[in-house]
Amino acid sequence: MNLPKELRYSEEHEWVKSEDGTVVIGITDFAQSELGDIVFVELPEVGDKVESDEPFGSVESVKTVSELYAPISGKVVAINEDLDDSPEFVNESPYEKAWMIKVEPSNTSEIDDLMSAEEYEKMISEE
Protein backbone atom coordinates (compact mmCIF):
# COMPACT_ATOMS: atom_id res chain seq x y z
CA MET A 1 0.00 0.00 0.00
CA ASN A 2 1.50 3.27 -1.12
CA LEU A 3 0.90 6.06 1.43
CA PRO A 4 3.20 9.03 0.84
CA LYS A 5 4.42 10.54 4.12
CA GLU A 6 4.03 14.15 2.98
CA LEU A 7 0.27 13.84 2.46
CA ARG A 8 -2.60 14.14 4.93
CA TYR A 9 -5.50 11.69 4.85
CA SER A 10 -9.23 11.74 5.59
CA GLU A 11 -11.47 9.04 7.03
CA GLU A 12 -13.26 8.93 3.69
CA HIS A 13 -10.03 7.87 1.95
CA GLU A 14 -9.08 11.16 0.32
CA TRP A 15 -5.56 12.54 0.44
CA VAL A 16 -4.66 16.23 0.52
CA LYS A 17 -1.46 18.03 -0.31
CA SER A 18 -0.76 21.67 0.51
CA GLU A 19 0.79 23.47 -2.42
CA ASP A 20 1.38 27.24 -2.65
CA GLY A 21 -1.68 28.25 -0.65
CA THR A 22 -3.97 25.77 -2.36
CA VAL A 23 -4.80 22.21 -1.43
CA VAL A 24 -4.74 19.35 -3.91
CA ILE A 25 -7.22 16.51 -3.29
CA GLY A 26 -7.48 12.97 -4.60
CA ILE A 27 -8.33 9.46 -3.40
CA THR A 28 -5.89 7.06 -1.80
CA ASP A 29 -4.22 3.98 -3.19
CA PHE A 30 -6.28 1.95 -0.71
CA ALA A 31 -9.52 3.52 -1.98
CA GLN A 32 -8.74 2.84 -5.64
CA SER A 33 -7.80 -0.77 -4.93
CA GLU A 34 -11.03 -1.30 -3.01
CA LEU A 35 -13.10 0.24 -5.81
CA GLY A 36 -11.50 -1.65 -8.69
CA ASP A 37 -11.42 -0.41 -12.28
CA ILE A 38 -12.52 3.22 -12.27
CA VAL A 39 -14.50 4.12 -15.38
CA PHE A 40 -15.94 7.54 -14.57
CA VAL A 41 -15.06 10.50 -12.36
CA GLU A 42 -17.54 13.28 -11.72
CA LEU A 43 -16.01 16.49 -10.39
CA PRO A 44 -17.40 19.91 -9.41
CA GLU A 45 -16.77 23.01 -11.50
CA VAL A 46 -14.13 25.63 -10.95
CA GLY A 47 -15.64 28.25 -8.68
CA ASP A 48 -17.88 25.81 -6.80
CA LYS A 49 -17.69 25.72 -3.04
CA VAL A 50 -16.94 22.45 -1.28
CA GLU A 51 -17.71 21.77 2.33
CA SER A 52 -15.77 19.40 4.56
CA ASP A 53 -17.44 16.00 4.97
CA GLU A 54 -19.92 16.83 2.20
CA PRO A 55 -19.88 15.12 -1.22
CA PHE A 56 -18.12 17.06 -4.00
CA GLY A 57 -18.28 14.46 -6.73
CA SER A 58 -18.22 10.75 -7.36
CA VAL A 59 -16.10 7.96 -8.75
CA GLU A 60 -17.62 5.02 -10.52
CA SER A 61 -16.08 1.64 -10.98
CA VAL A 62 -17.51 -0.99 -13.30
CA LYS A 63 -19.55 -2.23 -10.38
CA THR A 64 -20.34 0.69 -8.06
CA VAL A 65 -20.73 4.41 -7.50
CA SER A 66 -18.90 6.02 -4.58
CA GLU A 67 -19.23 9.58 -3.42
CA LEU A 68 -16.19 11.73 -2.91
CA TYR A 69 -16.24 13.61 0.38
CA ALA A 70 -14.40 16.88 0.72
CA PRO A 71 -11.73 16.58 3.40
CA ILE A 72 -11.73 20.39 3.86
CA SER A 73 -13.93 23.38 3.01
CA GLY A 74 -13.04 25.90 0.37
CA LYS A 75 -13.43 27.07 -3.19
CA VAL A 76 -12.51 24.95 -6.19
CA VAL A 77 -9.79 26.69 -8.23
CA ALA A 78 -8.87 23.85 -10.61
CA ILE A 79 -10.10 20.41 -11.63
CA ASN A 80 -8.21 17.64 -13.35
CA GLU A 81 -9.87 17.47 -16.74
CA ASP A 82 -7.64 14.58 -17.83
CA LEU A 83 -9.78 12.28 -15.71
CA ASP A 84 -12.65 12.84 -18.11
CA ASP A 85 -10.92 10.85 -20.82
CA SER A 86 -8.63 8.80 -18.62
CA PRO A 87 -10.45 7.76 -15.45
CA GLU A 88 -8.05 4.80 -15.26
CA PHE A 89 -5.41 7.25 -13.94
CA VAL A 90 -7.17 6.84 -10.59
CA ASN A 91 -6.05 3.21 -10.54
CA GLU A 92 -2.68 3.76 -12.14
CA SER A 93 -1.49 6.89 -10.38
CA PRO A 94 -3.79 7.92 -7.51
CA TYR A 95 -1.36 10.51 -6.06
CA GLU A 96 0.05 12.03 -9.23
CA LYS A 97 -1.88 11.85 -12.48
CA ALA A 98 -5.21 11.38 -10.72
CA TRP A 99 -5.26 14.46 -8.52
CA MET A 100 -8.88 15.53 -8.64
CA ILE A 101 -9.42 19.09 -7.51
CA LYS A 102 -7.45 22.05 -6.18
CA VAL A 103 -9.14 24.02 -3.46
CA GLU A 104 -8.48 27.39 -1.86
CA PRO A 105 -9.08 26.44 1.76
CA SER A 106 -11.39 28.59 3.85
CA ASN A 107 -9.83 27.36 7.06
CA THR A 108 -6.30 25.93 6.91
CA SER A 109 -6.59 24.43 10.39
CA GLU A 110 -8.85 21.77 8.85
CA ILE A 111 -5.76 20.37 7.16
CA ASP A 112 -4.07 19.82 10.51
CA ASP A 113 -7.08 17.87 11.74
CA LEU A 114 -6.55 15.24 9.04
CA MET A 115 -4.56 12.06 9.62
CA SER A 116 -0.90 11.44 9.02
CA ALA A 117 0.14 8.51 6.80
CA GLU A 118 0.77 6.38 9.93
CA GLU A 119 -2.59 7.21 11.41
CA TYR A 120 -4.37 6.49 8.15
CA GLU A 121 -2.53 3.22 7.73
CA LYS A 122 -3.60 2.20 11.22
CA MET A 123 -7.21 3.08 10.41
CA ILE A 124 -7.38 1.01 7.23
CA SER A 125 -5.63 -1.92 8.83
CA GLU A 126 -8.44 -2.00 11.39
CA GLU A 127 -11.20 -1.87 8.78
Add this chain to the structure above:
Amino acid sequence: MEALKKTPLFETYQEMGAKTIDFGGWALPVQFSSIKEEHEAVRTKAGLFDVSHMGEIEVKGTGALEFLQLTMTNDVSKLKEGGAQYTAMCYEDGGTVDDLLIYKKADDQYLLVVNAANTEKDFNWLKEHAGNDVTLENISDKIAQLAIQGPDAEKVLQKLAETDLSEIKFFKFKDEVELNGKEALVSRTGYTGEDGFEIYCKWEDAPALWNELLEAGEEYGILPCGLGARDTLRFEAKLPLYGQELTKEITPIEAGIGFAVKPDKGVDFIGKDVLKEQKEEGAKRKLVGIEMIDKGIPRSHYEVFAEGDKIGEVTTGTQSPTLKKNVGLALIKKEFSALDTEVEVQVRKKRLKAKVVSAPFYKRQK
Protein backbone atom coordinates in the same frame (compact mmCIF):
# COMPACT_ATOMS: atom_id res chain seq x y z
CA MET B 1 -27.25 -11.86 10.74
CA GLU B 2 -26.97 -15.43 9.57
CA ALA B 3 -23.50 -16.60 8.69
CA LEU B 4 -22.78 -16.50 4.96
CA LYS B 5 -22.87 -19.78 3.12
CA LYS B 6 -19.61 -20.92 1.62
CA THR B 7 -19.00 -22.72 -1.63
CA PRO B 8 -16.39 -25.52 -1.71
CA LEU B 9 -14.00 -22.94 -3.18
CA PHE B 10 -14.13 -20.62 -0.18
CA GLU B 11 -10.75 -21.69 1.18
CA THR B 12 -9.26 -21.43 -2.30
CA TYR B 13 -10.46 -17.81 -2.47
CA GLN B 14 -8.65 -17.10 0.75
CA GLU B 15 -5.47 -18.71 -0.51
CA MET B 16 -5.74 -16.64 -3.71
CA GLY B 17 -6.32 -13.48 -1.69
CA ALA B 18 -9.74 -12.81 -3.24
CA LYS B 19 -12.04 -10.93 -0.92
CA THR B 20 -15.61 -12.14 -0.73
CA ILE B 21 -18.86 -10.23 -0.38
CA ASP B 22 -22.40 -11.22 0.54
CA PHE B 23 -24.20 -12.27 -2.64
CA GLY B 24 -27.68 -13.55 -1.84
CA GLY B 25 -26.41 -15.05 1.40
CA TRP B 26 -23.26 -16.55 -0.14
CA ALA B 27 -19.68 -15.44 0.37
CA LEU B 28 -18.39 -14.95 -3.17
CA PRO B 29 -15.59 -12.91 -4.74
CA VAL B 30 -16.38 -9.84 -6.87
CA GLN B 31 -13.06 -10.13 -8.64
CA PHE B 32 -9.73 -11.92 -8.54
CA SER B 33 -7.63 -9.44 -10.52
CA SER B 34 -9.81 -6.81 -12.19
CA ILE B 35 -13.34 -6.94 -13.58
CA LYS B 36 -12.14 -5.49 -16.89
CA GLU B 37 -9.30 -8.00 -17.28
CA GLU B 38 -11.51 -10.92 -16.33
CA HIS B 39 -14.22 -9.74 -18.71
CA GLU B 40 -11.69 -9.41 -21.51
CA ALA B 41 -10.27 -12.88 -20.81
CA VAL B 42 -13.72 -14.44 -21.25
CA ARG B 43 -14.38 -12.52 -24.47
CA THR B 44 -11.02 -13.39 -26.03
CA LYS B 45 -9.61 -16.47 -24.24
CA ALA B 46 -11.18 -18.22 -21.30
CA GLY B 47 -12.41 -17.55 -17.79
CA LEU B 48 -13.32 -19.82 -14.92
CA PHE B 49 -16.21 -19.13 -12.54
CA ASP B 50 -17.28 -20.83 -9.37
CA VAL B 51 -21.07 -20.89 -9.48
CA SER B 52 -21.58 -23.53 -6.82
CA HIS B 53 -24.06 -21.25 -5.10
CA MET B 54 -26.62 -22.02 -7.83
CA GLY B 55 -29.48 -24.24 -6.67
CA GLU B 56 -30.13 -27.71 -8.07
CA ILE B 57 -33.49 -29.41 -7.73
CA GLU B 58 -34.17 -32.93 -8.94
CA VAL B 59 -37.60 -33.76 -10.35
CA LYS B 60 -38.39 -37.45 -10.69
CA GLY B 61 -41.39 -39.65 -11.29
CA THR B 62 -43.90 -40.66 -13.91
CA GLY B 63 -45.67 -37.30 -13.57
CA ALA B 64 -42.49 -35.25 -14.01
CA LEU B 65 -43.20 -33.95 -17.51
CA GLU B 66 -46.81 -33.07 -16.79
CA PHE B 67 -45.72 -31.29 -13.63
CA LEU B 68 -43.03 -29.27 -15.42
CA GLN B 69 -45.45 -28.38 -18.21
CA LEU B 70 -47.77 -26.93 -15.56
CA THR B 71 -45.11 -24.93 -13.72
CA MET B 72 -42.84 -23.82 -16.58
CA THR B 73 -43.55 -21.31 -19.34
CA ASN B 74 -41.48 -23.11 -21.98
CA ASP B 75 -42.60 -26.28 -23.74
CA VAL B 76 -40.75 -28.94 -21.76
CA SER B 77 -42.17 -31.68 -24.02
CA LYS B 78 -39.80 -30.47 -26.72
CA LEU B 79 -36.81 -31.27 -24.54
CA LYS B 80 -34.95 -34.46 -25.45
CA GLU B 81 -32.78 -36.63 -23.26
CA GLY B 82 -29.38 -34.98 -23.08
CA GLY B 83 -30.81 -31.56 -23.77
CA ALA B 84 -31.05 -28.37 -21.74
CA GLN B 85 -33.78 -25.76 -21.94
CA TYR B 86 -34.01 -22.22 -20.62
CA THR B 87 -37.39 -21.40 -19.12
CA ALA B 88 -39.21 -19.19 -16.68
CA MET B 89 -41.51 -20.13 -13.87
CA CYS B 90 -44.32 -17.67 -13.23
CA TYR B 91 -47.05 -16.73 -10.83
CA GLU B 92 -50.69 -16.68 -11.89
CA ASP B 93 -50.39 -12.94 -12.68
CA GLY B 94 -47.42 -13.53 -15.00
CA GLY B 95 -44.81 -12.16 -12.57
CA THR B 96 -41.66 -14.27 -12.48
CA VAL B 97 -40.86 -16.78 -9.74
CA ASP B 98 -37.48 -17.51 -11.31
CA ASP B 99 -35.69 -18.17 -14.56
CA LEU B 100 -33.88 -21.47 -14.79
CA LEU B 101 -32.36 -24.26 -16.84
CA ILE B 102 -33.96 -27.68 -17.14
CA TYR B 103 -31.83 -30.69 -17.99
CA LYS B 104 -33.61 -33.82 -19.18
CA LYS B 105 -31.79 -36.91 -17.95
CA ALA B 106 -34.59 -39.38 -18.72
CA ASP B 107 -38.35 -39.34 -19.34
CA ASP B 108 -38.96 -39.44 -15.62
CA GLN B 109 -35.89 -37.53 -14.46
CA TYR B 110 -35.06 -33.85 -14.78
CA LEU B 111 -32.59 -31.50 -13.12
CA LEU B 112 -33.54 -27.87 -12.52
CA VAL B 113 -30.82 -25.28 -12.01
CA VAL B 114 -32.17 -22.20 -10.26
CA ASN B 115 -30.86 -18.92 -8.93
CA ALA B 116 -29.12 -19.31 -5.59
CA ALA B 117 -31.17 -16.76 -3.68
CA ASN B 118 -34.40 -18.30 -5.01
CA THR B 119 -33.65 -21.94 -4.26
CA GLU B 120 -35.84 -22.27 -1.21
CA LYS B 121 -38.65 -20.17 -2.66
CA ASP B 122 -38.60 -22.20 -5.88
CA PHE B 123 -38.51 -25.49 -4.05
CA ASN B 124 -41.52 -24.53 -1.92
CA TRP B 125 -43.38 -23.22 -4.96
CA LEU B 126 -42.75 -26.43 -6.86
CA LYS B 127 -43.70 -28.55 -3.86
CA GLU B 128 -47.05 -26.76 -3.65
CA HIS B 129 -47.90 -27.81 -7.19
CA ALA B 130 -46.49 -31.34 -7.22
CA GLY B 131 -48.78 -34.34 -7.18
CA ASN B 132 -48.12 -37.84 -5.84
CA ASP B 133 -46.47 -38.99 -9.04
CA VAL B 134 -43.58 -36.53 -8.66
CA THR B 135 -40.76 -36.40 -6.15
CA LEU B 136 -38.68 -33.30 -5.62
CA GLU B 137 -35.30 -33.13 -3.98
CA ASN B 138 -33.17 -30.10 -3.32
CA ILE B 139 -29.64 -31.37 -3.96
CA SER B 140 -27.97 -27.95 -3.95
CA ASP B 141 -25.67 -28.86 -1.05
CA LYS B 142 -24.25 -31.87 -2.86
CA ILE B 143 -23.59 -30.34 -6.26
CA ALA B 144 -20.90 -27.82 -7.04
CA GLN B 145 -20.84 -25.94 -10.32
CA LEU B 146 -17.95 -24.45 -12.26
CA ALA B 147 -18.39 -22.52 -15.49
CA ILE B 148 -15.59 -22.32 -18.02
CA GLN B 149 -16.42 -19.71 -20.63
CA GLY B 150 -14.75 -18.14 -23.63
CA PRO B 151 -13.52 -19.06 -27.12
CA ASP B 152 -10.80 -21.34 -25.71
CA ALA B 153 -13.02 -23.01 -23.10
CA GLU B 154 -13.41 -26.21 -25.08
CA LYS B 155 -9.68 -26.61 -25.66
CA VAL B 156 -8.96 -26.16 -21.96
CA LEU B 157 -11.67 -28.50 -20.73
CA GLN B 158 -10.75 -31.08 -23.37
CA LYS B 159 -7.35 -31.48 -21.71
CA LEU B 160 -9.12 -33.01 -18.70
CA ALA B 161 -11.69 -35.10 -20.57
CA GLU B 162 -11.61 -38.37 -22.50
CA THR B 163 -15.02 -37.63 -23.99
CA ASP B 164 -14.88 -35.66 -27.22
CA LEU B 165 -16.40 -32.36 -26.11
CA SER B 166 -17.09 -31.20 -29.66
CA GLU B 167 -19.89 -33.77 -29.59
CA ILE B 168 -21.67 -31.74 -26.94
CA LYS B 169 -23.56 -29.14 -28.97
CA PHE B 170 -25.04 -25.86 -27.74
CA PHE B 171 -27.63 -26.50 -25.02
CA LYS B 172 -26.82 -30.19 -24.87
CA PHE B 173 -25.10 -32.07 -22.07
CA LYS B 174 -23.42 -35.33 -21.15
CA ASP B 175 -23.67 -36.94 -17.76
CA GLU B 176 -20.91 -38.91 -16.05
CA VAL B 177 -18.12 -37.30 -18.04
CA GLU B 178 -14.74 -38.10 -16.50
CA LEU B 179 -12.63 -35.02 -15.84
CA ASN B 180 -9.24 -36.17 -14.57
CA GLY B 181 -11.00 -39.07 -12.87
CA LYS B 182 -13.80 -36.98 -11.39
CA GLU B 183 -17.32 -37.55 -12.64
CA ALA B 184 -19.31 -34.55 -13.79
CA LEU B 185 -22.28 -33.47 -15.83
CA VAL B 186 -20.96 -31.23 -18.58
CA SER B 187 -23.24 -28.97 -20.59
CA ARG B 188 -22.49 -26.48 -23.32
CA THR B 189 -24.29 -23.57 -21.70
CA GLY B 190 -23.36 -20.40 -19.90
CA TYR B 191 -24.19 -16.91 -18.77
CA THR B 192 -21.64 -14.81 -20.60
CA GLY B 193 -22.63 -14.69 -24.27
CA GLU B 194 -19.60 -16.81 -25.15
CA ASP B 195 -19.12 -20.45 -26.00
CA GLY B 196 -18.35 -22.53 -22.95
CA PHE B 197 -19.38 -25.18 -20.51
CA GLU B 198 -21.05 -25.52 -17.17
CA ILE B 199 -19.72 -28.37 -15.10
CA TYR B 200 -21.72 -29.96 -12.31
CA CYS B 201 -19.60 -32.05 -10.00
CA LYS B 202 -19.53 -33.39 -6.48
CA TRP B 203 -19.10 -30.71 -3.85
CA GLU B 204 -15.83 -32.26 -2.64
CA ASP B 205 -14.36 -32.53 -6.15
CA ALA B 206 -14.69 -28.82 -6.92
CA PRO B 207 -11.43 -27.45 -5.45
CA ALA B 208 -9.26 -29.98 -7.32
CA LEU B 209 -11.17 -29.44 -10.54
CA TRP B 210 -10.85 -25.66 -10.16
CA ASN B 211 -7.07 -25.92 -9.81
CA GLU B 212 -6.73 -28.40 -12.65
CA LEU B 213 -8.73 -26.19 -14.99
CA LEU B 214 -6.67 -23.13 -14.14
CA GLU B 215 -3.51 -25.11 -14.73
CA ALA B 216 -4.78 -26.56 -18.01
CA GLY B 217 -5.85 -23.10 -19.14
CA GLU B 218 -2.64 -21.34 -18.28
CA GLU B 219 -1.23 -21.69 -21.79
CA TYR B 220 -4.39 -20.02 -23.13
CA GLY B 221 -4.35 -17.18 -20.63
CA ILE B 222 -7.33 -18.35 -18.58
CA LEU B 223 -8.29 -16.16 -15.62
CA PRO B 224 -10.34 -17.00 -12.55
CA CYS B 225 -13.36 -14.67 -12.63
CA GLY B 226 -15.63 -13.24 -9.99
CA LEU B 227 -19.18 -11.99 -9.77
CA GLY B 228 -18.27 -8.61 -11.23
CA ALA B 229 -17.24 -9.97 -14.62
CA ARG B 230 -20.07 -12.48 -14.57
CA ASP B 231 -22.46 -9.54 -14.29
CA THR B 232 -20.88 -7.35 -17.00
CA LEU B 233 -20.63 -10.33 -19.38
CA ARG B 234 -24.24 -11.43 -18.97
CA PHE B 235 -25.36 -7.80 -19.12
CA GLU B 236 -23.69 -7.15 -22.48
CA ALA B 237 -25.33 -10.29 -23.84
CA LYS B 238 -28.72 -9.12 -22.44
CA LEU B 239 -29.10 -12.22 -20.32
CA PRO B 240 -31.50 -11.31 -17.51
CA LEU B 241 -30.54 -11.40 -13.85
CA TYR B 242 -33.31 -12.33 -11.44
CA GLY B 243 -33.86 -9.43 -9.05
CA GLN B 244 -33.07 -6.88 -11.76
CA GLU B 245 -34.51 -7.66 -15.20
CA LEU B 246 -36.87 -10.28 -13.76
CA THR B 247 -38.84 -10.01 -10.52
CA LYS B 248 -42.23 -11.08 -9.25
CA GLU B 249 -43.47 -7.78 -10.70
CA ILE B 250 -41.91 -8.32 -14.14
CA THR B 251 -43.13 -10.91 -16.63
CA PRO B 252 -40.78 -12.83 -18.95
CA ILE B 253 -42.43 -11.12 -21.92
CA GLU B 254 -41.65 -7.67 -20.53
CA ALA B 255 -38.07 -8.75 -19.80
CA GLY B 256 -37.55 -9.81 -23.40
CA ILE B 257 -37.40 -13.57 -22.91
CA GLY B 258 -40.66 -14.27 -24.72
CA PHE B 259 -38.82 -17.02 -26.63
CA ALA B 260 -39.04 -19.06 -23.41
CA VAL B 261 -42.81 -18.60 -23.13
CA LYS B 262 -44.96 -20.96 -25.21
CA PRO B 263 -48.65 -20.18 -24.68
CA ASP B 264 -49.56 -22.58 -27.48
CA LYS B 265 -47.79 -25.62 -26.07
CA GLY B 266 -51.14 -27.37 -25.82
CA VAL B 267 -51.49 -27.55 -22.06
CA ASP B 268 -52.30 -24.98 -19.41
CA PHE B 269 -49.53 -23.58 -17.27
CA ILE B 270 -49.38 -21.14 -14.41
CA GLY B 271 -49.46 -17.57 -15.70
CA LYS B 272 -50.66 -18.57 -19.16
CA ASP B 273 -53.61 -16.15 -19.46
CA VAL B 274 -51.55 -13.03 -18.82
CA LEU B 275 -48.52 -14.23 -20.76
CA LYS B 276 -50.54 -15.29 -23.79
CA GLU B 277 -52.16 -11.88 -23.99
CA GLN B 278 -48.84 -10.08 -23.57
CA LYS B 279 -47.15 -12.27 -26.15
CA GLU B 280 -49.90 -11.69 -28.69
CA GLU B 281 -50.69 -8.06 -28.07
CA GLY B 282 -47.45 -6.83 -26.57
CA ALA B 283 -46.83 -5.87 -22.98
CA LYS B 284 -47.18 -2.30 -21.73
CA ARG B 285 -43.55 -2.25 -20.70
CA LYS B 286 -40.48 -3.30 -22.63
CA LEU B 287 -36.86 -3.96 -21.74
CA VAL B 288 -34.69 -1.81 -23.98
CA GLY B 289 -31.07 -0.87 -24.30
CA ILE B 290 -30.13 2.72 -23.50
CA GLU B 291 -26.95 4.59 -24.17
CA MET B 292 -26.02 7.79 -22.37
CA ILE B 293 -25.69 10.92 -24.49
CA ASP B 294 -24.62 13.07 -21.54
CA LYS B 295 -21.73 11.99 -19.37
CA GLY B 296 -22.79 9.56 -16.69
CA ILE B 297 -23.44 5.90 -16.06
CA PRO B 298 -26.93 4.43 -15.66
CA ARG B 299 -27.32 2.12 -12.68
CA SER B 300 -29.97 -0.26 -11.33
CA HIS B 301 -33.14 1.50 -10.19
CA TYR B 302 -32.24 4.90 -11.64
CA GLU B 303 -35.48 6.42 -12.89
CA VAL B 304 -36.07 7.01 -16.60
CA PHE B 305 -38.09 9.98 -17.87
CA ALA B 306 -39.50 11.15 -21.17
CA GLU B 307 -41.53 14.26 -21.83
CA GLY B 308 -41.23 15.09 -18.14
CA ASP B 309 -42.89 11.90 -16.91
CA LYS B 310 -41.39 8.83 -15.35
CA ILE B 311 -41.55 6.03 -17.90
CA GLY B 312 -39.63 3.32 -16.07
CA GLU B 313 -36.31 2.47 -14.54
CA VAL B 314 -32.89 1.12 -15.30
CA THR B 315 -32.57 -2.57 -14.41
CA THR B 316 -28.81 -2.88 -14.98
CA GLY B 317 -26.23 -0.40 -16.18
CA THR B 318 -22.50 0.06 -16.29
CA GLN B 319 -19.74 1.05 -18.64
CA SER B 320 -19.66 -1.83 -21.08
CA PRO B 321 -16.11 -3.21 -20.96
CA THR B 322 -16.41 -4.37 -24.58
CA LEU B 323 -17.93 -1.20 -26.07
CA LYS B 324 -16.45 1.28 -23.56
CA LYS B 325 -19.82 3.01 -23.63
CA ASN B 326 -22.09 3.93 -20.75
CA VAL B 327 -25.09 1.74 -21.39
CA GLY B 328 -27.95 0.13 -19.56
CA LEU B 329 -31.00 -2.04 -19.80
CA ALA B 330 -34.18 -0.25 -18.82
CA LEU B 331 -37.75 -1.41 -18.39
CA ILE B 332 -39.84 1.41 -19.83
CA LYS B 333 -43.28 2.13 -21.24
CA LYS B 334 -43.60 0.58 -24.66
CA GLU B 335 -44.51 3.85 -26.38
CA PHE B 336 -40.97 5.11 -25.80
CA SER B 337 -39.16 1.95 -26.85
CA ALA B 338 -38.42 2.80 -30.50
CA LEU B 339 -34.73 3.01 -31.37
CA ASP B 340 -33.19 6.49 -31.00
CA THR B 341 -36.01 7.76 -28.77
CA GLU B 342 -34.48 10.32 -26.46
CA VAL B 343 -35.04 9.74 -22.76
CA GLU B 344 -33.58 11.10 -19.54
CA VAL B 345 -31.99 9.16 -16.71
CA GLN B 346 -32.01 10.53 -13.18
CA VAL B 347 -28.36 10.19 -12.15
CA ARG B 348 -28.28 11.35 -8.53
CA LYS B 349 -29.30 15.04 -8.70
CA LYS B 350 -29.18 15.43 -12.46
CA ARG B 351 -31.36 14.30 -15.32
CA LEU B 352 -29.03 13.19 -18.07
CA LYS B 353 -29.86 12.59 -21.70
CA ALA B 354 -29.80 9.10 -23.13
CA LYS B 355 -31.29 7.33 -26.11
CA VAL B 356 -32.84 3.96 -26.80
CA VAL B 357 -30.42 1.66 -28.61
CA SER B 358 -30.55 -1.96 -29.68
CA ALA B 359 -29.54 -4.65 -27.23
CA PRO B 360 -27.78 -7.07 -26.73
CA PHE B 361 -24.71 -4.87 -26.67
CA TYR B 362 -22.56 -7.83 -27.57
CA LYS B 363 -23.11 -10.80 -29.85
CA ARG B 364 -20.55 -13.49 -30.38
CA GLN B 365 -19.29 -13.91 -33.95
CA LYS B 366 -20.11 -17.47 -34.85
